[in-house]
Amino acid sequence: AQTVTQSQPEMSVQEAETVTLSCTYDTSENNYYLFWYKQPPSRQMILVIRQEAYKQQNATENRFSVNFQKAAKSFSLKISDSQLGDTAMYFCAFMTYPGGSEKLVFGKGTKLTVNP
Amino acid sequence: DTAVSQTPKYLVTQMGNDKSIKCEQNLGHDTMYWYKQDSKKFLKIMFSYNNKELIINETVPNRFSPKSPDKAHLNLHINSLELGDSAVYFCASSRLGQGQPQHFGDGTRLSIL
Numbered sequence: 511a512q513t514v515t516q517s518q519p520e521m522s523v524q525e526a527e528t529v530t531l532s533c534t535y536d537t538s539e540n541n542y543y544l545f546w547y548k549q550p551p552s553r554q555m556i557l558v559i560r561q562e563a564y565k566q567q568n569a570t571e572n573r574f575s576v577n578f579q580k581a582a583k584s585f586s587l588k589i590s591d592s593q594l595g596d597t598a599m600y601f602c603a604f605m606t607y608p609g610g611s612e613k614l615v616f617g618k619g620t621k622l623t624v625n626p
Numbered sequence: 627d628t629a630v631s632q633t634p635k636y637l638v639t640q641m642g643n644d645k646s647i648k649c650e651q652n653l654g655h656d657t658m659y660w661y662k663q664d665s666k667k668f669l670k671i672m673f674s675y676n677n678k679e680l681i682i683n684e685t686v687p688n689r690f691s692p693k694s695p696d697k698a699h700l701n702l703h704i705n706s707l708e709l710g711d712s713a714v715y716f717c718a719s720s721r722l723g724q725g726q727p728q729h730f731g732d733g734t735r736l737s738i739l
Contacts, residue, residue, distance in 0.1 A: 543725030549667075555716060555730035562725060599667055605725050612657070612720070613682055614728060616669040 516617035533602030543605040550598040632731035649717030658700035
């Protein structure tokens with residue numbers, strides 16, 4: 511079974527600085543997709559970034575980028591120029607395909623606090 | 627215009643009652659999901675439906691019964707509520723295939739007294 515591990519339950523960073531959130535996963539599949547979702551205190555689940563495993567190029571979305579190391583099964587999220595609005599829980603997720611459908615397997619999350 | 631909407635946002639009820647949570651998406655997606663987020667914030671899939679057909683049922687007690695009247699709606703009915711059912715329930719939707727991202731509703735916080 512696929513598992514996703516986020517080893518940092520909580521992190522904090524000063525506004526305008528850079529922070530990296532770690533994620534590792536375990537799978538025997540070769541083609542898959544990885545995601546980072548953000549959950550602010552408002553409780554919404556917001557897609558931050560998506561990575562296709564067959565693409566070597568790391569995904570980027572504005573201030574958010576990933577370091578995808580397929581061999582190491584690592585998928586870390588880097589947030590540059592941190593802003594107060596980045597304060598949230600961040601979930602790493604792996605997409606798997608049981609029975610022709612798709613489901614997300616989530617890590618336990620990292621609570622990020624951006625300090626002024 | 628909300629993409630995935632759930633009602634109600636909050637639900638407080640007594641143990642033993644039956645309750646329903648409704649979900650609707652206007653994104654034209656063909657697959658919908660229910661996830662449960664427990665008190666430690668851990669998210670786990672419960673069900674998925676593709677074009678009104680149940681695809682995933684993840685060892686959820688049969689007190690939980692999803693119903694999909696059409697591909698834009700996926701409701702969750704829960705019988706005989708227990709204390710352990712207290713959680714936030716999220717509905718999500720996506721297009722099927724090629725790792726399309728899932729779009730989530732705002733969640734329903736269910737509290738059992």
